[in-house]
Amino acid sequence: MLKKFIKNKKITVVDGDNRLGTTSGELKRKLQDMLSNGMNIKGIQIFHYASIHYKTRWNSYSLRFLNALVNSAASIKYEGDVLSLDDREEPELQRDTSEILAIGLSNMFMCKWYGININKIGKIPGSNKRCDYRFQSNNRLIIYEVKGRKDGIKAALRDCLKKKQGYSADLMYSTICHLPRDGSSVSLHLFDPPVNDHYEYDEYYTMLNHYRNLCEKVGLTILSNQIYKRIKAFEESGDWGGTSLEVGNVIKLGTNITLGNRVFWTRTILNNNEIVPFHIQFGLDKRVIEILEEWNLQKLKEISFIEEVYERDGKLFSVISDGSLFYMGNESLNENP
Structure with missing residues (x-):
């Protein structure tokens, strides 16, 4: 099982609403490269980038995270160069694994795209009505919501729009990870829905x-x-x-x-x-x-x-x-x- 976590894999990156056309300079170059060539990852990195945002004490790790890690490991296909999942995982367990895979992939994507350290990204505290993550780059506040879906992304995007309504930021993204369980390629879809109100950042x-x-x-x-x-x-x-x-x-x-x-x-x-x-x-x-x-x-x-x-x-x-x-x-x- 562990061999799956070290194998090089590629994630398809999709520009959902012309983010490339609104960027310039190094950001545009990096995004164009990932749109053209995908995002290269190793399985262990997905869980590393996701796990830091799950609260725990040192001798009592989050069972939700651990169960999702093991179940994800069982469903990741070893063959091929693209990250893909099969349907061996029980349907009732797929929700947690989809969330953790999406968090890990989205956090890694933002770090690669903006060239930032993962320690600059913070989870926004509060109720489920709040957005997920925020960071600052070149004195700009950036907020993004993460979703992971087995089937389609339109409903997930509508939910992202609802959550973003109470925010103001220089940029506010939604990263929706499409995680089909039929062996086809995993993909990350990037959007930038509008925001309105201010949220203090330090x-x-x-x-x-x-x-x-x-x-x-x-x-x-x-x-x-x-x-x-x-x-x-x-x-x-x-x-x-x-x-x-x-x-x-x-x-x-x-x-x-x-x-x-x-x-x-x-x-x-x-x-x-x-x-x-x-x-x-x-x-x-x-x-x-x-x-x-x-x-x-x-x-x-x-x-x-x-x-x-x-x-x-x-x-x-x-x-x-x-x-x-x-x-x-x-x-x-x-x-x-």
Whole structure:
């Protein structure tokens, strides 16, 4: 099963309402390239890009996410160069897997298109009437709604339009992933329906919520709690503060994993073969941990890491731009791989 996650796949990208005609410069070039050639991915990256937005504690991962991951793995077709799904998954389970596949593909698409770090993308809090995600690029606020559908996209687009009515942004996209279960190609459809009202945005707020959630997954619960306190203080005062965080010796409680010249800190996220037939772990680059502890927000804003996906001795690794590690394998990362 794990071999499916490392194989190169291509996603068809469709311009739903002439976004290419409204863009220019590097954005236009990148979009044209993906429209012409598709978006190249590896399966493990889909779940890496999706998983960071599912809340969890380090020893109790979201069963909704895990079940969808396993069921998606069973339905991804290994053959061929395009990402496609078969119908082996039970129909009642397809809703959750469609959501997670769509989130992962859409987040990855936005990062590739706008050339941004995943830590710049934040989930908009609130009820289901709110839009899904937001980020800032060149002082422009961008909001996007994500949908995943097995059959057709028109109904999904109508729902996106309803959710966007209470927003104002420089750009507001809908990314609708068509996920047929008949073996035909998966595709991502890009739209830009109109918006109206203003929604306040703070780039540090987005990044710090991102790393607060990521630290929970990695097992840095004290650091996560300290970040949360700063976030709550900012919500009351509008000031991020400038002093270092008080985290004690929490790093000594985990495991350091060395990959090349990079060191990641990790704890086992899941070790229960009754739920999934392999281990899943998150890690975080120690340089990011140090920046968070120092509370150097400007430096945090500037960091960006080279993405890597590779296999080593039956272990699958994904490292993306925020400095996070996503691991899948038959054993836990309790020693240097």
